[in-house]
Amino acid sequence: MTIDLRSDTVTRPTAAMREAMARAEVGDDVFGDDPTVLRLQQRVAEMLGFEAALYVPSGTQSNLVALMTHCGRGDEYLVGQQAHCYRWEAGGAAVLGSIQPQPLPQQADGSIALADIAANIKPDDAHFARSRLLCLENTWGGRVLPQTYVQEATALARSKGLACHLDGARLFNAAVASGRSAAELAQPFDSVSVCFSKGLGAPVGSALCGSREFIQRAHRWRKMAGGGLRQAGIIAAGALHALEHHVDRLAEDHANARRLAEGLQGLPGVQVTPPQTNIVFVDLPAERAAGLVERLAERGVLCTGLYTLRFVTHLNVTADDIDRALPVLRELLSA
Ligand SMILES: *Cc1c(COP(=O)(O)O)cnc(C)c1O
Numbered sequence: 001m002t003i004d005l006r007s008d009t010v011t012r013p014t015a016a017m018r019e020a021m022a023r024a025e026v027g028d029d030v031f032g033d034d035p036t037v038l039r040l041q042q043r044v045a046e047m048l049g050f051e052a053a054l055y056v057p058s059g060t061q062s063n064l065v066a067l068m069t070h071c072g073r074g075d076e077y078l079v080g081q082q083a084h085c086y087r088w089e090a091g092g093a094a095v096l097g098s099i100q101p102q103p104l105p106q107q108a109d110g111s112i113a114l115a116d117i118a119a120n121i122k123p124d125d126a127h128f129a130r131s132r133l134l135c136l137e138n139t140w141g142g143r144v145l146p147q148t149y150v151q152e153a154t155a156l157a158r159s160k161g162l163a164c165h166l167d168g169a170r171l172f173n174a175a176v177a178s179g180r181s182a183a184e185l186a187q188p189f190d191s192v193s194v195c196f197s198k199g200l201g202a203p204v205g206s207a208l209c210g211s212r213e214f215i216q217r218a219h220r221w222r223k224m225a226g227g228g229l230r231q232a233g234i235i236a237a238g239a240l241h242a243l244e245h246h247v248d249r250l251a252e253d254h255a256n257a258r259r260l261a262e263g264l265q266g267l268p269g270v271q272v273t274p275p276q277t278n279i280v281f282v283d284l285p286a287e288r289a290a291g292l293v294e295r296l297a298e299r300g301v302l303c304t305g306l307y308t309l310r311f312v313t314h315l316n317v318t319a320d321d322i323d324r325a326l327p328v329l330r331e332l333l334s335a
Contacts, residue, residue, distance in 0.1 A: 142279025
């Protein structure tokens, strides 16, 4: 018995999803005639309230293509110090896009203080890179960004002539947890990236959404990045199936995360952050944390982390799995 709580990327396609993939009508998407890819792009654009969308192989490529579409050589983007599209994408925007990041500290809820945004938008002066873009992330560390903050931050950026991009890898988790539609959460942004391969449980892909004109320009960068795929309808069918069947059920993942967090209450020295969505963080004293991930794995419970352990619930984790993981966790986290 292994309960894999390392990430919501470990999900396997369901039987129904595989069937949809097997039945998918395909064409050559580089020629623009894969009907399933076209349907997926239309559907996700509609759900997020944009004119157009582009199916890309990964969230990393989606963010890279967005950055390269918004920014040119010598431009800069303002971004959280811990944000995925700054810290976790191998420096792609700088290396491949000649785009300078301006990383800024984040508050506990993932937001970047408005004063920090304002103070770091550069005047038009030959000494500075041109400030072109503000990037936010929702959810961030499993937290839903406060929507009033999103409104204020994007309005501030826009008042200084910047565009706004949202890394919404887990935007549907944010939508389900907040009771707002994905379109409402996406509305303040010029472009939004969403992942199909995380909580939605599809095997491959993300989508970048924006205006028709933006997506047209993004198309060229996707090709350059090597993201032009041929009979991509086979994998796009998995993503389309996920959009139709796996959005509302994210509430189950959130309930399972709460079940896990509640089950870990009361262990001496162990601090559990109450989850808003599908990610549970658990802080431990250093001496107890050493080698813990390995010991948990030997007992069939997989997670990641060092002093802060991270547990992610998803499509392939049931409430029963949580109940089976809890005694193991309670035993080893106390030892
Ligand atoms: C996973 C993730 C990505 C990147 O997605 P990949 O498909 O793994 O490249 C981008 N942003 C956030 C917030 C993510 O969690």
